[in-house]
Amino acid sequence: KQEVTQIPAALSVPEGENLVLNCSFTDSAIYNLQWFRQDPGKGLTSLLLIQSSQREQTSGRLNASLDKSSGRSTLYIAASQPGDSATYLCARGGAAGNKLTFGGGTRVLVKP
Amino acid sequence: DAMVIQNPRYQVTQFGKPVTLSCSQTLNHNVMYWYQQKSSQAPKLLFHYYDKDFNNEADTPDNFQSRRPNTSFCFLDIRSPGLGDAAMYLCATSRALRTSGLTDTQYFGPGTRLTVL
Numbered sequence: 001k002q003e004v005t006q007i008p009a010a011l012s013v014p015e016g017e018n019l020v021l022n023c024s025f026t027d028s029a030i031y032n033l034q035w036f037r038q039d040p041g042k043g044l045t046s047l048l049l050i051q052s053s054q055r056e057q058t059s060g061r062l063n064a065s066l067d068k069s070s071g072r073s074t075l076y077i078a079a080s081q082p083g084d085s086a087t088y089l090c091a092r093g094g095a096a097g098n099k100l101t102f103g104g105g106t107r108v109l110v111k112p
Numbered sequence: 113d114a115m116v117i118q119n120p121r122y123q124v125t126q127f128g129k130p131v132t133l134s135c136s137q138t139l140n141h142n143v144m145y146w147y148q149q150k151s152s153q154a155p156k157l158l159f160h161y162y163d164k165d166f167n168n169e170a171d172t173p174d175n176f177q178s179r180r181p182n183t184s185f186c187f188l189d190i191r192s193p194g195l196g197d198a199a200m201y202l203c204a205t206s207r208a209l210r211t212s213g214l215t216d217t218q219y220f221g222p223g224t225r226l227t228v229l
Contacts, residue, residue: 004154041200043118043222043223044155044202045220046217046219049217089155100155100157100218102156105154
């Protein structure tokens with residue numbers, strides 16, 4: 001069974017601190033790994049997509065890495081801001097059709 | 113401009129009364145998905161359309177059906193909603209290429225929150 005795990009489930013940091021969010025998956029035969037942001041009661045916003053042939057992707061203050069051999073992906077958010085408070089979900093892309101298996105998410109609170 | 117649109121945003125229905133949720137997209141993506149997300153849980157894939165091909169997940173109840181009349185629209189029909197079907201329903205789209213095997217980002221709509229009374 002393909003599983004995706006995110007630990008911790010919740011994280012609180014002071015403004016300005018760097019955020020490190022972890023994602024682990026059991027099946028290394030992935031097509032891609034996506035990171036999403038979800039605000040309360042809202043849909044998902046795609047942050048970064050890493051194809052299986054890539055090691056990392058960057059967008060602004062966000063950097064995501066992928067290590068297939070260890071089954072891990074990490075999302076780094078530099079210099080966190082209160083507006084970064086949200087739930088962050090990682091999802092493993094599987095067979096053709098890009099079926100995603102989601103982790104449980106990490107709920108982030110950035111305190112001013 | 114909204115790229116994946118879901119209507120309505122909030123839907124209240126009675127136990128056992130059929131309900132239809134709609135999703136439309138302006139991205140011309142060939143793949144459309146329906147996810148169910150219950151409170152504080154991860155989204156769970158119900159089914160997806162790859163072009164016109166319907167792909168049901170093995171554990172999706174028969175109570176849930178879907179229609180895709182054209183590239184832009186996809187509907188989720190819940191034939192007899194139960195209390196346990198109250199959730200956020202998320203529609204997503206992506207562009208997937210059969211030849212290359214590479215898959216693109218999934219774009220999600222804002223969701224429809226379903227309440228069952």
